[in-house]
Amino acid sequence: MSAPDASPDPDRPPKRPRTEEEVLDAIEVRRRRPVRKLLDERITLSHGAGGKATHTLVEALFLAELRNPLLEPLTDSSVFSATENGQGPRLAFSTDSYVVRPLFFPGGDIGELAVNGTVNDLAMSGARPLYLSAGFIIEEGFPIVDLQRVAASMGAAARTAGVSVVTGDTKVVERGKADGLYVNTAGIGILERNLDLSTAAVRAGDQVIVSGTIGDHGMAVMIARGDLELEVELESDSAPLAGLTATLLDATDGVRCLRDPTRGGLATVLAELALTTELPIAIDEAALPVAPAVTGACEILGLDALYVANEGKLVAIVAPECTEAALAALRSHPLGAEAAIVAEVREISPDHPPGLVILETAFGGSRVVDMLAGDPLPRIC
Amino acid sequence: MSMRFVDEYRSGDVAKRLVAGIEELTEPGRHYKIMEVCGGHTHAIYKHGVEDLLPPQVELVHGPGCPVCVIPMGRQDDAIAIAERPDVIFTTFGDMMRVPGSHGSLLDAKSRGADIRMVYSPLDALKVARDNPDRNVVFFAIGFETTTPSTAITLLRARAEGIRNFSLFANHVTIVPAIRAILDSPDLRLDGFIGPGHVSTVIGIRPFRFVARDFERPVVVSGFEPLDVLAGVHMVLTQLREGRAEVENQYSRVVRDEGNPVAMRAIAETMELRTTFEWRGLGFISQSALKLREEFADWDAEVLYEVPGVRVADPKACQCGEVLKGVIKPWECKVFGTACTPEHPIGTCMVSSEGACAAYYNYGRHAGRRRREEAPVPA
Numbered sequence: 001m002s003a004p005d006a007s008p009d010p011d012r013p014p015k016r017p018r019t020e021e022e023v024l025d026a027i028e029v030r031r032r033r034p035v036r037k038l039l040d041e042r043i044t045l046s047h048g049a050g051g052k053a054t055h056t057l058v059e060a061l062f063l064a065e066l067r068n069p070l071l072e073p074l075t076d077s078s079v080f081s082a083t084e085n086g087q088g089p090r091l092a093f094s095t096d097s098y099v100v101r102p103l104f105f106p107g108g109d110i111g112e113l114a115v116n117g118t119v120n121d122l123a124m125s126g127a128r129p130l131y132l133s134a135g136f137i138i139e140e141g142f143p144i145v146d147l148q149r150v151a152a153s154m155g156a157a158a159r160t161a162g163v164s165v166v167t168g169d170t171k172v173v174e175r176g177k178a179d180g181l182y183v184n185t186a187g188i189g190i191l192e193r194n195l196d197l198s199t200a201a202v203r204a205g206d207q208v209i210v211s212g213t214i215g216d217h218g219m220a221v222m223i224a225r226g227d228l229e230l231e232v233e234l235e236s237d238s239a240p241l242a243g244l245t246a247t248l249l250d251a252t253d254g255v256r257c258l259r260d261p262t263r264g265g266l267a268t269v270l271a272e273l274a275l276t277t278e279l280p281i282a283i284d285e286a287a288l289p290v291a292p293a294v295t296g297a298c299e300i301l302g303l304d305a306l307y308v309a310n311e312g313k314l315v316a317i318v319a320p321e322c323t324e325a326a327l328a329a330l331r332s333h334p335l336g337a338e339a340a341i342v343a344e345v346r347e348i349s350p351d352h353p354p355g356l357v358i359l360e361t362a363f364g365g366s367r368v369v370d371m372l373a374g375d376p377l378p379r380i381c
Numbered sequence: 382m383s384m385r386f387v388d389e390y391r392s393g394d395v396a397k398r399l400v401a402g403i404e405e406l407t408e409p410g411r412h413y414k415i416m417e418v419c420g421g422h423t424h425a426i427y428k429h430g431v432e433d434l435l436p437p438q439v440e441l442v443h444g445p446g447c448p449v450c451v452i453p454m455g456r457q458d459d460a461i462a463i464a465e466r467p468d469v470i471f472t473t474f475g476d477m478m479r480v481p482g483s484h485g486s487l488l489d490a491k492s493r494g495a496d497i498r499m500v501y502s503p504l505d506a507l508k509v510a511r512d513n514p515d516r517n518v519v520f521f522a523i524g525f526e527t528t529t530p531s532t533a534i535t536l537l538r539a540r541a542e543g544i545r546n547f548s549l550f551a552n553h554v555t556i557v558p559a560i561r562a563i564l565d566s567p568d569l570r571l572d573g574f575i576g577p578g579h580v581s582t583v584i585g586i587r588p589f590r591f592v593a594r595d596f597e598r599p600v601v602v603s604g605f606e607p608l609d610v611l612a613g614v615h616m617v618l619t620q621l622r623e624g625r626a627e628v629e630n631q632y633s634r635v636v637r638d639e640g641n642p643v644a645m646r647a648i649a650e651t652m653e654l655r656t657t658f659e660w661r662g663l664g665f666i667s668q669s670a671l672k673l674r675e676e677f678a679d680w681d682a683e684v685l686y687e688v689p690g691v692r693v694a695d696p697k698a699c700q701c702g703e704v705l706k707g708v709i710k711p712w713e714c715k716v717f718g719t720a721c722t723p724e725h726p727i728g729t730c731m732v733s734s735e736g737a738c739a740a741y742y743n744y745g746r747h748a749g750r751r752r753r754e755e756a757p758v759p760a
Contacts, residue, residue, distance in 0.1 A: 301501070358747060367745060
């Protein structure tokens with residue numbers, strides 16, 4: 001057990017019971033502190049869920065050993081100059097692995113996901129994705145016909161996204177050592193605009209736009225697994241977003257930063273954003289676009305659509321004066337037709353402590369929206 | 382399920398009218414403590430920010446009806462011991478995966494190699510048994526009367542189909558003795574109860590009559606949408622205002638006064654009361670839990686497998702018991718938010734989404750602050 005944290009006031013006499021304010025302040029101080037220690041002895045499924053346990057693992061173990069200025073922000077892709085003198089074109093570089101089960105699900109499959117996922121990670125930095133690598137880890141006995149389907153689907157997705165898979169790798173492991181097929185992709189894109197999308201640019205008053213309904217991918221995959229015996233017509237939203245980001249960035253220069261709310265959903269993206277910027281964010285529950293099928297399935301399963309993964313949606317943080325232009329641009333694109341303003345970056349106040357996301361419920365109340373502690377959720381991407 | 386069905390019970394406008402009514406019913410200078418018995422209510426209250434809407438003199442006290450929270454550490458150790466047997470596939474609701482035992486959780490046991498699988502219902506566990514005839518599949522059966530019938534029906538089906546590689550680790554508890562224990566406890570003055578809606582669909586509303594009769598406290602069995610909770614509070618306050626103490630049913634769209642006789646028969650056919658059972662933090666409560674009847678011994682994991690069966694004291698610093706009884710607020714626990722967090726829980730109340738500590742930490746901690754700043758509660 002770790003030693004209990006010091007209270008915010010070191011001169012406090014030790015025996016006096018803490019007030020609720022002191023307890024809450026101590027929690028917020030702890031929450032905003034960088035994680036330095038990994039307390040777990042083994043990897044559990046929580047470490048892969050994208051919530052707090054994943055963050056702890058990445059910060060306390062990987063970042064500690066691999067630290068450098070480009071890795072440090074822990075964003076979906078790194079942006080750097082192609083030449084050492086910094087004069088060359090700026091490139092974006094990203095990687096992602098795909099372990100989804102089932103491999104084929106309504107609205108997509110692991111191949112399409114592997115292309116779109118990396119394309120989207122690049123697009124969120126404002127880059128035009130160019131080239132991908134593809135690595136396949138295949139279990140002995142895997143049907144060639146399925147591999148053929150995956151490869152064909154990757155080809156089609158790459159053509160749609162305007163990227164080429166230019167290098168790759170294949171490994172086969174013994175039966176039982178992998179669950180059919182895992183795919184890794186990495187990608188390079190070029191930044192053709194003179195812009196620097198970064199959380200550092202985020203200010204109080206900025207509006208948060210999401211490009212469409214949330215939770216479609218995660219829920220479609222969970223239902224496709226067949227464990228739930230739910231019959232709901234729902235497709236993954238898997239789609240390449242570089243076209244949508246280009247449309248948006250052409251229309252306005254008021255975009256502060258972009259995120260794709262994949263694993264952990266919109267809630268996790270906003271919780272990370274609030275922590276990084278040390279600003280409060282307020283979500284308007286009534287404004288959240290959620291498909292009725294997702295709402296229904298979430299009710300039955302006790303899940304919150306805010307935390308369910310998306311694979312074809314973006315979150316844009318936009319300067320207030322540019323919100324209308326941004327919204328119009330997104331809505332003009334087929335992938336952004338249902339774009340909506342869902343949240344606002346607020347000034348720090350007693351109602352809105354720094355780094356905290358508050359959801360104003362449709363019911364008239366409010367609650368905190370935090371990163372998940374790490375539920376052992378099924379593999380969805 | 383259509384979205385409109387849900388929205389109907391989440392209307393902010395209807396809520397405002399109900400809150401105005403609640404304000405009218407409160408007497409100036411009086412502080413009201415109403416316990417919501419069920420963890421499902423606790424979760425709904427925090428998820429929708431219901432406390433934000435209530436006048437400050439109406440306080441909701443969180444009760445013991447969180448199925449994960451009440452499982453004592455010794456039983457969790459027993460579960461992990463069964464799960465770690467190489468011949469066993471251990472199936473459990475996801476919530477139980479992170480509950481700490483003396484040596485880590487089921488999730489930790491899984492990472493050490495135990496075959497532990499998350500299921501959504503006991504029937505899913507039975508399917509795992511059908512699909513794995515050469516393995517022994519154990520289901521970690523927990524919960525109040527809400528989940529007991531589905532365990533009972535699964536057991537009857539296992540017997541009917543002759544599935545012998547399936548068994549239950551039964552930890553089903555009953556809500557009435559826990560409510561009685563709280564009413565008997567001297568440390569707490571409650572004005573009334575929001576009764577458990579789901580449990581009542583099974584047992585009906587009659588078992589709560591003793592609360593009104595012997596303890597003169599109103600009980601309103603309520604649904605789980607935020608408007609249901611507000612309506613329940615309104616009905617409790619109306620009774621108090623009119624000097625009544627009765628059992629009323631706010632959730633009549635689902636709960637019948639007599640409950641569900643078919644479900645009750647399935648329970649009675651398969652299970653019987655234990656003489657006593659340990660509840661986390663509350664200690665041993667007589668006749669408060671169920672075990673499998675002897676004729677189902679072939680499906681009873683407690684008979685089939687040797688388990689440590691050792692009573693393990695709760696960690697010293699952990700005050701789950703006081704939280705479950707509503708004696709202290711989550712934040713008043715000595716380790717809340719420091720040594721005990723959702724990432725590294727010490728007590729069960731910090732694990733389950735229905736646990737008061739987790740609900741307050743994950744959802745409510747800010748709302749509580751805002752309420753107090755508006756109108757500090759007198760000490």
